[in-house]
Amino acid sequence: MAKNLFEKVWDAHTVRTLASGQTQLLIGTHLIHEVTSPQAFGMLRDLKLKVAMPHRTFATVDHIVPTDQFAEPYADPLAQEMMDALRKNCAEFGITFFDRATGKQGIVHIVGPEQGITQPGTTIACGDSHTSTHGAFGAIAFGTGTTQIRDVLATQTIAMGKLKVRRINVNGKLRPGVYAKDVILHIIRVLGVNGGTGFAYEYGGEVFDRFTMEERMTVCNMSIEGGARAGYVNPDETTYAFLKGRPYSPKGAAWDEAVARWKSFASDPGCHYDDVVSINAADIAPTVTWGINPGQGIAITESIPDPAKATAADEKASIDEALAYMKLKAGAPIKGTKIDVAFIGSCTNGRLSDFQEVARYLKGRHVAPGIKAIAVPGSQGVRVLCEQLGVDKVFRDAGFEWREAGCSMCLAMNPDKLVGDQLCASSSNRNFKGRQGSPTGRTLLMSPLMVAAAAVTGTVADAREVFSVAAN
Amino acid sequence: MALEKIIRVAGRGVCVPGNDIDTDRIIPARYLKCVTFDGLGEGLFYDVRKNPDGSEKPHPLNDPRFKGARILLSGANFGCGSSREHAPQAIQKYGFKAIVAESYAEIFFGNSTTLGLPCATASREDIARVAAAIEANPTLELALELEAQVLRFGTQSIPINLRESARNALVNGRWDPIGELLEGTAGVAATAGRLPYMGR
Numbered sequence: 001m002a003k004n005l006f007e008k009v010w011d012a013h014t015v016r017t018l019a020s021g022q023t024q025l026l027i028g029t030h031l032i033h034e035v036t037s038p039q040a041f042g043m044l045r046d047l048k049l050k051v052a053m054p055h056r057t058f059a060t061v062d063h064i065v066p067t068d069q070f071a072e073p074y075a076d077p078l079a080q081e082m083m084d085a086l087r088k089n090c091a092e093f094g095i096t097f098f099d100r101a102t103g104k105q106g107i108v109h110i111v112g113p114e115q116g117i118t119q120p121g122t123t124i125a126c127g128d129s130h131t132s133t134h135g136a137f138g139a140i141a142f143g144t145g146t147t148q149i150r151d152v153l154a155t156q157t158i159a160m161g162k163l164k165v166r167r168i169n170v171n172g173k174l175r176p177g178v179y180a181k182d183v184i185l186h187i188i189r190v191l192g193v194n195g196g197t198g199f200a201y202e203y204g205g206e207v208f209d210r211f212t213m214e215e216r217m218t219v220c221n222m223s224i225e226g227g228a229r230a231g232y233v234n235p236d237e238t239t240y241a242f243l244k245g246r247p248y249s250p251k252g253a254a255w256d257e258a259v260a261r262w263k264s265f266a267s268d269p270g271c272h273y274d275d276v277v278s279i280n281a282a283d284i285a286p287t288v289t290w291g292i293n294p295g296q297g298i299a300i301t302e303s304i305p306d307p308a309k310a311t312a313a314d315e316k317a318s319i320d321e322a323l324a325y326m327k328l329k330a331g332a333p334i335k336g337t338k339i340d341v342a343f344i345g346s347c348t349n350g351r352l353s354d355f356q357e358v359a360r361y362l363k364g365r366h367v368a369p370g371i372k373a374i375a376v377p378g379s380q381g382v383r384v385l386c387e388q389l390g391v392d393k394v395f396r397d398a399g400f401e402w403r404e405a406g407c408s409m410c411l412a413m414n415p416d417k418l419v420g421d422q423l424c425a426s427s428s429n430r431n432f433k434g435r436q437g438s439p440t441g442r443t444l445l446m447s448p449l450m451v452a453a454a455a456v457t458g459t460v461a462d463a464r465e466v467f468s469v470a471a472n
Numbered sequence: 473m474a475l476e477k478i479i480r481v482a483g484r485g486v487c488v489p490g491n492d493i494d495t496d497r498i499i500p501a502r503y504l505k506c507v508t509f510d511g512l513g514e515g516l517f518y519d520v521r522k523n524p525d526g527s528e529k530p531h532p533l534n535d536p537r538f539k540g541a542r543i544l545l546s547g548a549n550f551g552c553g554s555s556r557e558h559a560p561q562a563i564q565k566y567g568f569k570a571i572v573a574e575s576y577a578e579i580f581f582g583n584s585t586t587l588g589l590p591c592a593t594a595s596r597e598d599i600a601r602v603a604a605a606i607e608a609n610p611t612l613e614l615a616l617e618l619e620a621q622v623l624r625f626g627t628q629s630i631p632i633n634l635r636e637s638a639r640n641a642l643v644n645g646r647w648d649p650i651g652e653l654l655e656g657t658a659g660v661a662a663t664a665g666r667l668p669y670m671g672r
Contacts, residue, residue, distance in 0.1 A: 012667065015659040018649065020641040024656050026663045028670060036556065038507035047650070052660070056670065064505065078505040085507045122669060129555035129579060145557030145583035146509075151653055157660055159649035160582070161637055193492055194549035197578055227552065229578045261668065293492050293552075318491060411501045411554075432496040432553060439500070439519035 002268035005121075005234055006165045006200050009140045009265060013123045015157055022159045028122035029139075030057040030152045031108045032095070034064055034086040035413065036127030040149035041089040049154040054094040056156060058117055061086055061100065062107045063413045067376050067403035070100065079414065093153070106379020106405045109133040109221065109347040113213070114381050116246025119258070120235035121265035125152055130347045130429065132223040135232030136216035137239055138265055140200065142230045163229060164198055164274035169205035172281035177464035179357075180215035181349060181427070181447035183207065185287040185297045187219075187279065188226040193295040196228025199274070202267065203233050207281050213242040214353045221348045222429050225294040234266040288334050288460060289431045289445040291322030296431075297445070298334060300462045306330040325433055326442050327421065334460050337444075340422040342373040342455035343436075344400070344448045346410040349427035350378025354448045355386050359394040361449060361467035367399035368458030374416065375400045376408040400455070412437025425454035475645040478588055481570040482615040483542025485625070486532050487603035488517070493546060494553035495580060499562040501554075512558055513565035533566075537610035543623075545599055545606075546573040550591075551580025560584040570616045572623055572632060574599060585638045588647045592616060594623065598630035618643050 003011075015024040032040075037059070044051070051057065064079040074080045090097035098104040098111055105111070109130050112118040120138035124131060127149045134141035148158050170183060188195075201223050208216060216233045223231025233239075240259050243249045250258040285299035296318075298304070307323070307330060310316035323330055328337065344350075344358060355375065367373040375395045377383035383405050386392045392402045409416040410428035417437025418424055424436055424443050431443035444460060453463035464470055503515035521531040528534045544563065550573040551559060560583050563571070570590045584591045594602075605625050606612055615624040618639055622629045634642070641647045664670040 013663065015656050015663045018646075018652055019644070020646055020649075021637040022641075022649075024653060024659070026660060026667070026670075028667065035504050039509055039557075042508060049654075052657075053664075053670075076505075081507060082505065119669060127555060127557075129553065131555075143555035143579055145555060145560075145579065145586065147557060147583070147586045147648070151650055154650065155653040155656070155660060156664070157653050157656065159653060161635070193552060194575065194577070197549070197575065224553075224555075224579075227549070227577060257668070293494070314491065321490070411496075413501050413504060430494075430496065430553060432494045434500055434519045435496050437501070439524060 002271040004165050004202060004267040004271040004273060005138055005232060005265050006140060006163065006202065009121055009123060010162060018159055020159070022161050024157050025123060025160050026157050027125045027152050028056065029117060029124045031112055031124065031126035031131070032057060032059045032149060033108050033128065034061045034082040036146050037089065037149055038082065038085040039146045040153060043147070043150040044153055051093040051095065051153045052156045057095045057153065058098065059086060059090050059095050060098040060105050060108050060111050063407045063411065065100065065404070065406040066414050067406050067408050067416060070404055076415070103380050106381060107347045107350060107407055110351060110378035110382065113137065113217065114246070114379055116243050116249035119243065120239060120262035125158060129224040130221050132229065132231045133217050133221040133347060135220040135223065135230055136213060138232055138235035138262065140230055140232065143224065163200040165202055166196065166199045166275040166277060167202045167204060167273040169276070169278045170207040170281050171205040171278065174207060174281045174284060177286055177449070177469040178284050179447040179449065180211060180218035182284050182287045184219045184222040185289065185294065185445065186284045188222065188295045189287070189297045190279065191226055191277065193225060193293050194227040196223065196226040199228050201226070201228040201231040202273070203231060208233050212353060213238060214351045217351070218348055222294065225429060235262050286447065286450055286463060288450065290326065290328055290334055292325050292431060292433050294429065294431060294445060296322055300335055300450070303331055303333050304328050335462060337460040338423070339371065339425045339454050339459060341418060341424040342367070342371060342451050343409045343424055343426045343428065344451050345376030345378060345408050346428040347378060348429040349448045350376060350382065352382050352385050354427065355391050356389070358448050358452045359391045362398045362452050363394050365398055365456045367455045371455055371458050373400040373455045374403055374409065376403045377405045380405045409436055411435060425451045425460065427451050475648055476588065477645040478590060478642040478647065479619055480615060480617050481543065481590060482613060483569060484540060484611060485543040485545055485602065485606045485614045486538035486541035487545040487606060488532050489547060491547040492549045492552055495551055495556050495559035496553055498551065498559040499556065504556060504558055509558065509561040509565070512562040513567070516562040516566045540567070542567065542569045543614050543616060544568045544571045545603055546571065548574040550576050552577035555579040557583045560587050560589050564589050572599065572616065585641060585647055586649070588642065590616065590618060590634060590642055592623065592632040592634050594630055594632045602630060
């Protein structure tokens with residue numbers, strides 16, 4: 001019987017059905033970081049349990065690390081305490097830790113693929129909702145809470161209900177200046193922030209066939225912002241080419257066996273989907289959020305929604321609440337809105353190609369006066385490659401601060417925070433109230449190139465005009 | 473591990489209205505700088521409940537009439553965003569024993585269930601009826617009955633829903649799955665043995 005990738009991976013990792021009706025699901029790869037894991041290790045100790053398969057868990061530190069300080073102790077003693085706890089827990093339980101001194105540290109969702117740990121046909125869990133990123137490789141990858149981290153550590157399994165699968169086709173050709181970030185912001189705008197609840201999203205179609213792995217990761221990363229706990233792309237030659245030769249990728253004869261196995265997990269022709277949605281690539285514009293959730297996005301050429309034109313009471317209330325918080329004017333163009341901060345980085349858009357693409361256009365330009373602009377590589381590996389290629393120099397020359405790797409201002413658990421009601425053009429994934437570290441701070445989500453356009457003009461701008469993108 | 477069978481949750485209620493209330497709003501990220509879950513209740517809804525100087529903003533949880541509420545009512549897609557278990561932990565440590573909302577984000581729902589915090593759903597109209605009754609009489613006693621799948625308030629009741637696997641786990645005292653997962657060790661080894669990548 002024809003099966004989709006989700007069903008194949010799920011079935012291959014099913015241990016048994018639990019009394020509640022949930023599945024005991026084997027977790028092939030477990031990734032942990034400093035914020036959501038310490039309590040899980042505490043629970044293990046309380047229950048006098050060991051880590052069942054320490055070689056299947058990998059740790060890194062990303063959320064709390066300062067990006068302007070490498071040496072310890074950190075200025076923030078709480079950050080240092082979390083760092084120390086992770087180091088101690090990994091040493092005690094025999095877990096590989098990509099600490100900062102290893103040169104392999106970075107945001108957990110960038111490190112996994114970079115090291116070749118993220119592989120097709122596997123299950124991947126991590127106490128972080130953006131674990132959906134790893135689905136770009138044809139893995140079933142999802143975020144968990146801390147108690148489930150305990151479960152994975154202790155048993156290498158979790159209790160979970162099977163998800164439905166929605167196939168999302170994006171066919172046609174993206175217009176110049178339209179990026180993977182715009183594709184996912186558009187999908188969330190169309191399907192809603194809770195449209196994916198209970199689903200895994202399978203992304204496909206001509207646009208995804210052409211996408212690089214980094215572009216696929218950007219889209220899968222934000223599946224959770226559409227309510228989908230997991231999102232994936234079927235593995236193909238692009239996937240295998242990316243993985244070949246990475247530290248944890250299979251080698252020699254094992255490589256050929258692995259590729260054959262990986263291919264077998266791809267969705268079969270004619271398989272069943274619980275829902276199918278088709279989107280025309282040409283309909284997608286450079287997209288910017290104006291509100292307080294990632295579904296509140298518009299094309300750069302559109303105006304900020306007017307609650308008076310809302311068709312439902314609910315919609316009106318949500319626009320009212322968002323505009324009151326964002327201090328934006330109903331019906332005004334989003335283009336031209338003055339910004340205070342520009343942030344390029346995060347597990348959504350902190351990869352080599354993100355910085356390279358911006359550097360192509362940023363060369364010879366300068367950040368507008370009064371704008372704080374920071375560029376934060378997603379991993380030490382990304383930072384080193386950017387520096388070898390001279391990408392960092394373009395950013396520095398343009399007036400961006402070039403930082404050490406980490407999550408940084410995406411959620412501002414480190415010192416990189418908005419102040420007061422600053423407005424930030426951000427390549428990150430969430431524009432929730434207070435997300436970037438100030439209870440009144442405001443976030444506009446957009447692609448990295450759109451952030452660069454905002455940085456050099458000091459306002460929300462159409463990158464296609466600022467950088468003459470169409471002409472390139 | 474013997475767990476409490478969660479069949480009935482009773483107490484006063486409070487409604488925190490709104491859709492898409494995300495976990496950053498439930499517990500701001502700076503409260504995640506901790507290595508235990510102790511004291512998280514104080515950070516619950518902090519930035520919408522308090523000003524930076526610590527003074528209170530108008531918020532249902534600051535309203536003295538609703539102090540001591542045990543059942544939290546809210547809107548659709550409650551708990552969206554970050555997977556942080558700190559969010560249900562904060563709700564539970566603040567003193568809530570159950571949530572009744574229109575719908576929940578997937579990860580939040582699972583995290584809450586595993587903590588023995590039932591997340592029941594009800595229609596918007598029914599939640600509004602209960603909220604109006606609480607507003608009229610904040611001392612009104614509510615009772616969430618998981619087997620009968622109703623929320624009683626005063627002499628009235630509304631139907632509620634709870635996903636079967638979660639309801640089953642709660643009423644049978646199996647909401648924390650660790651004991652059962654540990655019993656499956658032999659099956660885990662067999663499943664892992666069929667997957668070449670699981671080997672060292």
